[in-house]
Amino acid sequence: MADSIYITPTDDTIVAPATTPGTSAIAVIRISGKETFNMVNTLFKAKDLTKQATHTIHFGTLREGNTILDEVLVSIFKAPNSFTKEDVIEISCHGSDFIVRKIIQALLKQGARLARPGEFTKRAFLNGRFDLTQAEAVADLIHSDSEASHIAAIHQMRGGISNEIKNLREKLIHFASMIELELDFGEEDVEFADRADLQKLITEIQKVLSSLIESFDVGNAIKNGVPTVIAGKPNAGKSTLLNVLLNEDKAIVSAIPGTTRDAIEDEVMIEGVRFRIIDTAGLRETTDTVEAIGVSRTRDKMKQASLIIYLFDAATTNPYDLEKELQEIAQLNIPFIVVANKSDQLLPSSAIYQWPESSQLIYISAANKLNIEELKSRMLKEVKAEKFVTGNTLITNIRHYESLRQTYQALQTVLTSINTGLSGDLLALDIRSALYHLGEITGEITTDDLLATIFSKFCIGK
Incomplete structure (x- = not known):
């Protein structure tokens, strides 16, 4: 962390429950810091833990005076071979909130301090266990609730993003050092950094950055779920489709138009990707005040969606009217799927088959669960899930996304500086700006405020 602005001592010993509160079979209490073994030894009566080998587990009792707190298993991890690279002990006790509280209180009396949210992972980062993107991936892994988000977090935790960023940064640092060297020989008019090579490198880096930036739509959807709006005219079968996708009767289904007055939302997992499905009020002109509010909210939800499923009644819809409706949706610049519902009622002479784009439709019967798998x-294809399945590096974090965009803009400024023949000192400033933003991603450049913001989102004990 040689470039880091963050300089905060971490020489005290911290303690926190590593498992969630509530009655359970076991609970785990984690302690980390230079006094860890001395503090636990005072309570643990079976043996001297300082004389035991690292990565071993020991059974015994914890006692405060003559009072037995609990029978426990103590796992020991000696520095630097631990998660935090400090001395770490994990106490597995019975899963009673009272017991956990008594053990922690006993350790606090020994001089430990209650850990802040994410402080164990923060220490691991500060001690060089991994970089900032990998630390953030720990939180993503804990909160992953789908196969896709789990794999994305694992990929990031194992250095998928870090390796890409570090490689780009090293190449830029090489050219920056050459330009800095030129400044030392300013009076001799020498050029150590070939401008054509630098221009070529920056163009190559921008290509990689563009790919990472563009991956954010997919990565963010995988991490947070894909907001998917089912829209269409009243009685198109939207609520029926919602119920079929969720495999439960979530929405009221009625032949009466305008039954759905407000958005109904739930989640469904499709091949490891989480979709947040939103059933909305039917799109139509109405004099009903409440229904009009629902229609307005439908249009708002459509603007906020990552995917729109436009559903229409294939048996009654006029292709001319359908085309006008789809032109309006296309103006939102949001991926959408056009679905012809009640296709089981179609005849070969049905009007929809005369529409030039009819072959692009997905024909389903929500009521009969026909072609739902198609x-x-x-839906998976529209959110580009195949990009993720191939194991490509994806950006799932808004902080990384913003830093990449700023890096791209800084490099664009470098290109402009080269083309206009600006002096080496100004060129060096532009390159430093790009290096700064890249360094923010992995943590080579960071601040107390940034780290406080990142790790405050972690749970206590991690």
């Missing part, structure tokens, strides 16, 4: 496959 719709699910199309």
